[in-house]
Amino acid sequence: xxxxxxxxxxxxxxxxxxxxxxxxxxxxxxxxxxxPDQKFTFAYISDAHLTHIxxxxxxxxxxxxxRKAVFEVNFLDPQPDFVVFGGDLAQLGKKEEIDHxxxxxxxxxxxxxxxxxxxxxxxxxxxxxxxxxxxxxxxxDHKGVHFVVLNSILTDDYWTHEKWPTAEERMHQMARLDNPxxxxxxxxxxxxxxxKNDLAKISKDTPLVVLxxxxxxxxxxxxxxxxxxxxxxxxxxxxxRQVTVFHxxxxxxxxxQIGHISFNAFMSTxxxxxxxxxxxxxxxxxxxxxxxxxxxxxxxxxxxxxxxxIDIAGRNGxxxxxxxxxxxxxxxxxxxxxxxxxxxxxxxxKDRIPPQTRY
Amino acid sequence: xxxxxxxxxxxxLLACWQTPVxxxxxxxxxxxxxxxxxxxxxxxxxxxxxxxxxxxxxxxxDMCHPNASDTHPETYPKFQKxxxxxxxLRDMINWCIQNPEQGKVLxxxxxxxxxxxxxxxxxxxxxxxxxxxx
Ligand SMILES: [Fe+2]
Ligand SMILES: [Fe+2]
Numbered sequence: 001x002x003x004x005x006x007x008x009x010x011x012x013x014x015x016x017x018x019x020x021x022x023x024x025x026x027x028x029x030x031x032x033x034x035x036p037d038q039k040f041t042f043a044y045i046s047d048a049h050l051t052h053i054x055x056x057x058x059x060x061x062x063x064x065x066x067r068k069a070v071f072e073v074n075f076l077d078p079q080p081d082f083v084v085f086g087g088d089l090a091q092l093g094k095k096e097e098i099d100h101x102x103x104x105x106x107x108x109x110x111x112x113x114x115x116x117x118x119x120x121x122x123x124x125x126x127x128x129x130x131x132x133x134x135x136x137x138x139x140x141d142h143k144g145v146h147f148v149v150l151n152s153i154l155t156d157d158y159w160t161h162e163k164w165p166t167a168e169e170r171m172h173q174m175a176r177l178d179n180p181x182x183x184x185x186x187x188x189x190x191x192x193x194x195x196k197n198d199l200a201k202i203s204k205d206t207p208l209v210v211l212x213x214x215x216x217x218x219x220x221x222x223x224x225x226x227x228x229x230x231x232x233x234x235x236x237x238x239x240x241r242q243v244t245v246f247h248x249x250x251x252x253x254x255x256x257q258i259g260h261i262s263f264n265a266f267m268s269t270x271x272x273x274x275x276x277x278x279x280x281x282x283x284x285x286x287x288x289x290x291x292x293x294x295x296x297x298x299x300x301x302x303x304x305x306x307x308x309x310i311d312i313a314g315r316n317g318x319x320x321x322x323x324x325x326x327x328x329x330x331x332x333x334x335x336x337x338x339x340x341x342x343x344x345x346x347x348x349x350k351d352r353i354p355p356q357t358r359y
Numbered sequence: 360x361x362x363x364x365x366x367x368x369x370x371x372l373l374a375c376w377q378t379p380v381x382x383x384x385x386x387x388x389x390x391x392x393x394x395x396x397x398x399x400x401x402x403x404x405x406x407x408x409x410x411x412x413x414x415x416x417x418x419x420x421d422m423c424h425p426n427a428s429d430t431h432p433e434t435y436p437k438f439q440k441x442x443x444x445x446x447x448l449r450d451m452i453n454w455c456i457q458n459p460e461q462g463k464v465l466x467x468x469x470x471x472x473x474x475x476x477x478x479x480x481x482x483x484x485x486x487x488x489x490x491x492x493x
Contacts, residue, residue: 051417059416061459176409178425223425271422271459274429280486281426295429298455299441359431 039313046086046248047268052096065269069307086248086266087117087213118153122174152212159183184228207242220276256287257340272304294355404478414460427482
């Protein structure tokens with residue numbers, strides 16, 4: 001990857017140098033095996049958690065995050081081919097929140113691919129979201145890459161349909177990350193059958209990119225950094241030679257490799273989450289290869305948040321450029337020669353810095 | 360006559376000790392009562408920690424600190440670089456109430472503050488004290 005990729009030019013004019021300092025290097029460029037001119041870039045924005053207070057009032061902090069990301073994505077030059085929204089546009093699934101998010105996202109000059117998050121879903125089971133943004137699982141082909149979008153935040157039928165007296169109560173329960181009465185995320189049978197069918201039409205050497213909200217592997221069940229039927233989904237992806245999964249939900253730098261499937265998390269524009277290693281009471285399966293993001297400074301509202309862009313390039317390759325506001329940008333990349341995704345600067349333990357120690 | 364005398368003596372002794380039981384002798388029932396009182400405060404703290412009503416904008420602590428993670432109660436008092444001095448856990452609790460949550464600070468002896476401290480330290484039980492650690 002290091003050789004194949006030119007750093008994108010982010011600025012349209014020299015007059016924007018001031019803004020340059022604030023711009024994150026967040027694009028992800030993916031270059032796939034078939035032909036070098038297949039290289040392209042998509043950007044992502046994720047986990048905005050727009051929170052309605054009352055009337056026309058929203059939590060300013062989270063509004064600022066989404067607006068800043070939209071503004072900066074529009075300044076990427078060249079423009080990314082599209083923008084992925086990684087889920088959790090809303091905080092409590094309210095119409096006000098989805099409307100507000102749609103209006104802010106409308107400012108983007110490139111098309112958006114939408115992923116459903118649990119905060120968008122558990123009030124009306126995704127009805128208003130789908131009315132605005134379309135189906136919650138679908139696939140599309142782009143420059144030789146097959147993209148699949150899954151709704152990975154479904155759960156148990158009893159929990160969804162019977163356990164709670166009202167839809168609002170159900171939403172509140174699911175919105176609490178550390179809820180002992182929560183329920184694990186799943187893709188579920190119907191969507192897995194759809195996926196199997198969708199992939200049956202694709203040749204096994206086609207590069208595959210899967211977009212989901214929760215990680216399609218198991219990290220930490222108590223916070224739903226977890227998809228309960230992950231192994232079954234992975235089994236469907238396994239026959240393909242080049243597979244990369246990008247997901248939201250965890251609000252942190254997180255990457256993993258299982259077999260030849262690479263996993264990579266999106267940043268949130270709203271707030272960063274602690275790593276499960278910081279909760280001392282329960283064991284976790286945080287991937288050893290992840291170099292943690294720096295501890296955030298709560299005195300800086302946007303620290304620990306951001307957006308990113310992904311270059312797709314080369315055989316089984318990608319370069320994920322994390323735009324970390326108030327923080328040094330990072331790049332995590334993977335190509336065919338590498339056993340797993342790696343940070344370009346900090347991967348070697350001797351290159352790590354004190355703020356990356358989490359406890 | 361003799362029994363009456365001893366009885367009077369016992370009454371006098373009891374009166375000057377104030378309590379009928381020696382102070383180092385407490386019962387299982389006492390322990391249970393004290394533990395219940397403590398657990399009640401942990402529950403209260405859990406409630407406030409997960410409540411949008413502590414601040415002014417409906418944001419709650421658990422949104423950024425699930426299970427009170429990343430609050431590091433075992434490290435306080437410690438130097439807080441942003442405040443430029445050594446502060447206690449409650450100072451950072453108050454800071455997070457004022458800032459991300461746009462709320463009003465709690466007094467040090469406010470039952471809500473005690474409850475938050477009880478919950479935060481309960482979720483961190485078993486972790487070695489590390490005063491001063493950043
Ligand atoms: Fe989220
Ligand atoms: Fe989420």
